[in-house]
Amino acid sequence: MAETSGPTVLDDLAFLDELIGTGPQTWDVIGELPVELLRELGAMGLLCAEVPTRFGGLGADSRRNGELTAHIGGLCSSLRSIMTSQGIAATAVRRFGDRAQRQRYLGELTGGTLAAVGFSEPEAGSDLAAMRTRIERAGDTVTVSGEKRWVTGARYADLLLVLGRDGENAAAVLVPSDAPGVTVEPVLDPMGCRAAGHSRVLLDEVRLPASAVLGGGGHALALLFTTALSYGRMSVAWGCVGILRACLRAATAHAKVREQSGKPLAEHQLVAKHLASLFTAEQVATQACRQASERWDAAAPDMAVAAVLAKHVGATNAARSAGEAVQVLASWGAQDGHVVARAYRDAKLMEIIEGSNEISELILAEHALEHS
Amino acid sequence: MSASNRTIDAETVEGELLAFLAERVGSPVTPEQDLFSAGLVSSMFAMQLVVHLEDSYDLEIVGPELTLEHFRSVRRMTELVLRLSAGAESDG
Numbered sequence: 001m002a003e004t005s006g007p008t009v010l011d012d013l014a015f016l017d018e019l020i021g022t023g024p025q026t027w028d029v030i031g032e033l034p035v036e037l038l039r040e041l042g043a044m045g046l047l048c049a050e051v052p053t054r055f056g057g058l059g060a061d062s063r064r065n066g067e068l069t070a071h072i073g074g075l076c077s078s079l080r081s082i083m084t085s086q087g088i089a090a091t092a093v094r095r096f097g098d099r100a101q102r103q104r105y106l107g108e109l110t111g112g113t114l115a116a117v118g119f120s121e122p123e124a125g126s127d128l129a130a131m132r133t134r135i136e137r138a139g140d141t142v143t144v145s146g147e148k149r150w151v152t153g154a155r156y157a158d159l160l161l162v163l164g165r166d167g168e169n170a171a172a173v174l175v176p177s178d179a180p181g182v183t184v185e186p187v188l189d190p191m192g193c194r195a196a197g198h199s200r201v202l203l204d205e206v207r208l209p210a211s212a213v214l215g216g217g218g219h220a221l222a223l224l225f226t227t228a229l230s231y232g233r234m235s236v237a238w239g240c241v242g243i244l245r246a247c248l249r250a251a252t253a254h255a256k257v258r259e260q261s262g263k264p265l266a267e268h269q270l271v272a273k274h275l276a277s278l279f280t281a282e283q284v285a286t287q288a289c290r291q292a293s294e295r296w297d298a299a300a301p302d303m304a305v306a307a308v309l310a311k312h313v314g315a316t317n318a319a320r321s322a323g324e325a326v327q328v329l330a331s332w333g334a335q336d337g338h339v340v341a342r343a344y345r346d347a348k349l350m351e352i353i354e355g356s357n358e359i360s361e362l363i364l365a366e367h368a369l370e371h372s
Numbered sequence: 373m374s375a376s377n378r379t380i381d382a383e384t385v386e387g388e389l390l391a392f393l394a395e396r397v398g399s400p401v402t403p404e405q406d407l408f409s410a411g412l413v414s415s416m417f418a419m420q421l422v423v424h425l426e427d428s429y430d431l432e433i434v435g436p437e438l439t440l441e442h443f444r445s446v447r448r449m450t451e452l453v454l455r456l457s458a459g460a461e462s463d464g
Contacts (some may be wrong), residue, residue, distance in 0.1 A: 098435040169440050217433040220408065220443065223422065230419065299427060301420040344389035363416060370396075 001316040009044060011062050014069045020154040024076035025337040027195040033078055035114075035156050037205050043112035047083045047092035055106035057090075062293035064236040070289075071244025073247075078195035080242065081115070084235040084354075085153040088160045091231040092172050096214040096224065108159070116202050117228065118148030133164030133203065135171045135217060140210045145171055148201040152353075155186045155197030162203065167350075169222050171217030172209065179207035189330035191364060192345035207333035230304045232354040233311035234296060237289050240314030243343045246327035247318075250340050253277055254329050265328065275323045281317035305367045314362040315369060318347035348360035377422065380429060380457050388449045403447045406445065408440065412429070425449065431456045 009015075017071050019037070027033050027288035041047055049065040051057025060068070065087075086109060095103045110113055125128050133146025135196075146164055154160060160175045160182070177184060183202040252275060255266035265271045292310035295303040322343040326333050333340035349355050386444045393401045397412045407413045413421065413452055421443065426433055431453065433442075 055406040066385075095434055101435070135428070215438060218441065220413075220418055220440040222413065222419040223438065223440075223443075226415040227417045236443050301423050303420045303423065304416050333415055366414075367416070370398075 003078060008058055009046070010049065010058060010060055010068055016071060016075070020072075020075050020079070022069050024079070024342070027076065027078060027155070028342050030248060031189070033082065033156065033197065035194045038079075038082055038114055038156055039112040041079075042086065042110070042114060045110040047086035047114075050087065050109050051090050051106050055102065056110040057106065058110075062234060062296040063290065065240075066234065066289055068291050069235055069238035070117060070242035070245065073239035074246040075242070076195075077239060077243060077350075078193045078197075078343065080195045080235075080239040081196035082153045082156070084232055084239065085116050085157075086114065087115045087161070087235050088228050088232045089174075092117075092161055092214060092224070092228045093174075095227050096172055096216050096219060099229045101211070101214060105159075113158045114153065114156050115159040115161060115174075116151050116153040116199075116201075117127045117232075118150050118151045118154070118160055118162045119153075119225070119228070121150055122147060125308065130162070131165060131221070131359075132169075133162060135162075135164040135166045135173050135213060137166070137210055137213065137217065142208050142210050142213050144175060144203045144208065146203050148203075149281070150247075151199050151201045151296075152193075153197045154184050154199035154201050157184075157197075160201060161228075162201075163228075165221075166213075166217040166219075169218045169220060170221035172210050172214045172224055172228075173217075174214070175203065175206055179206050179208060186220055191326040191347075192347075192349035194345075218275045223259075226304055228353060230307045233307040234289075234292060236354045237292065237307070237310035237314040237351055239288075239348065240294075240318040241282070241285045242312075243291055243318040243347050243350070244278070244285055244314075244321055246339050247321050247343050248275075248278045248282050250333065251275060251325045254332060258332070271328060274328050277324055281321040284308075285314045285317045292302075302367075305363065308355060308360050309317045311354060311356065312364065315347070315350040315360075316357060318343070319351050322347040380454065382454060385429070386446055387445045387451050388428070389449055396420075401446060402451075404445050406444055407446075408444060413443075415443055421449075425453060429453050429457060 045058040049058045049060040053059040090109045093102060121132055136143045144162060148294055157177050160177055162173050162175050181204040183198045187198040253294045254265055255271055255275060288310040292306040295306040325340040326344050329340050336340055390401055422433055442448055
């Protein structure tokens with residue numbers, strides 16, 4: 001799917017360290033990202049880097065986008081969550097949108113417009129059959145009604161990609177967040193990814209032109225959901241690699257210089273064991289992500305399962321390893337805003353979103369049974 | 373490229389799809405059988421199916437072509453493959 005071979009902004013990601021700086025520490029504490037930075041990154045195409053160049057995107061393959069996602073994920077999981085949402089929206093538009101919609105929305109999504117994605121509902125998390133949001137078409141208008149919870153980035157978004165029932169089938173519709181009938185209520189004090197702008201979104205008979213429904217609707221809910229979610233899982237998986245790399249960096253740097261009983265922490269065997277475990281986790285998660293990206297770039301039939309595997313390996317390793325990193329840094333890292341303190345809270349959420357550990361395990365078990 | 377080197381006719385496509393589905397779901401499937409209402413197609417499998425059709429017949433299935441109706445049965449998928457292949461040839 002990738003198309004560029006020439007040099008791009010993705011060749012050297014060091015500029016991001018400068019652009020983002022020490023912001024993440026503050027953003028975590030105040031629970032907010034600077035929206036102008038989001039727009040700047042968005043206009044560079046960095047929030048959904050796999051959008052082809054003919055639509056104004058960077059045309060990255062999954063592997064390059066993955067390394068970008070890990071780089072940003074290592075700096076700030078809230079910011080990485082925004083990338084995940086923007087990328088899911090772009091993936092859905094690319095797959096389900098008609099020609100005009102792809103042209104219009106992919107241009108916007110790589111031009112500074114911010115998108116959030118509404119899947120979960122109060123009564124329907126992973127259980128899609130329980131989805132209640134309705135997308136009702138009548139002539140050239142469409143009416144959207146429902147409630148979405150925990151919509152990442154909705155607080156900053158200009159566009160909300162909303163999934164709902166379309167008669168017996170399903171549809172995805174792009175709702176401008178300032179359309180009459182849309183209410184966005186930020187979640188107060190989320191445990192992790194605190195600046196990601198998670199919100200509850202209420203849609204009260206929101207009327208839009210029918211051209212806002214991707215591809216005219218009438219899609220299979222399963223297909224719509226899996227396509228969008230698979231991108232999300234790849235993104236979260238690489239984001240977890242970023243968390244792991246940040247934890248490994250912080251723990252090794254600290255263990256080299258901090259002395260205890262007259263020698264550096266690193267020379268204490270029980271501490272060294274934590275470092276070995278962090279290193280192993282980072283390597284294992286990286287390999288699972290590389291493998292999944294390879295499947296993704298080859299459009300292999302098992303790409304959806306590979307994404308689940310990478311997400312599961314990434315999230316479980318990040319959650320466990322972040323705890324070990326806090327353990328190594330002890331009081332030096334036990335303050336909100338610190339990279340390992342953030343990792344500890346953010347990584348736990350990664351075991352819950354885009355398919356919890358348990359849902360991932362069900363999918364992997366089913367796959368194992370089918371192929372045994 | 374691979375697709376242009378071989379015949380794409382209804383009989384071939386239908387036969388290949390029946391074999392593919394029978395292998396994946398572990399039981400024989402009939403051309404008119406409603407795969408979704410029979411619960412034979414899970415969310416993971418739906419995506420595999422699209423990718424499989426694109427890959428096997430060198431197609432791009434996007435936008436309005438992705439409606440459920442086009443994937444409901446082997447016969448419908450066969451019609452989709454033939455229609456999109458014909459379109460691809462006339463495009464150039």
